């Protein structure tokens with residue numbers, strides 16, 4: 636492919652915030668009186684806050700009104716924000732900064748494509764906003780992954796055709812979003828779970844520009 640832009644999901648690709656999302660959702664489930672496991676949590680990865688709450692409530696077999704759901708989502712988010720407000724640059728996942736610098740040094744543009752409304756805060760805490768030309772987060776989109784909107788908006792703001800972009804994603808919904816947007820996708824994590832991606836790697840350490848151009 637003609638590689639001109641790389642779009643990175645944030646949670647689970649650049650930082651392991653999935654553990655904080657899990658702890659906050661689990662606390663909510665504890666309060667509501669049911670068990671919520673790490674396995675249950677897999678289905679929430681890449682999914683928007685309200686859609687995640689719907690999945691959580693269905694695990695507990697609980698029905699709530701729209702107003703109650705708003706309160707519960709805010710409660711969870713307040714706990715989550717407590718965790719991420721203490722994040723440091725040491726929590727940046729291996730290989731991320733090196734890859735971003737290498738891409739930019741050869742003129743390949745970089746973007747964040749995240750469903751999170753807390754992406755700005757996380758990037759501030761870990762101090763790498765300057766390594767991205769464009770940041771598309773949960774505030775800028777109406778449709779959650781697997782809808783391709785977040786990545787199409789990223790490509791559009793970069794001024795690059797989707798076919799010249801590679802997306803890095805750890806969530807099944809995110810891989811589907813990238814492919815639906817006509818982009819190549821590198822899955823970060825488990826080969827079986829992310830089998831639809833063009834390439835799956837455990838983390839960003841072994842990614843080279845040559846490997847990306849061959850996608």
Ligand code: BG6
Nearest residue numbers: 646680681683684750751752753
């Ligand atoms: C995604 C996470 O990046 O953002 C999901 O993978 C999360 O787990 C979603 O639900 C929304 O995040 P936030 O911070 O807006 O609640």
Ligand code: MG
Nearest residue numbers: 644646647805
């Ligand atoms: Mg993710």
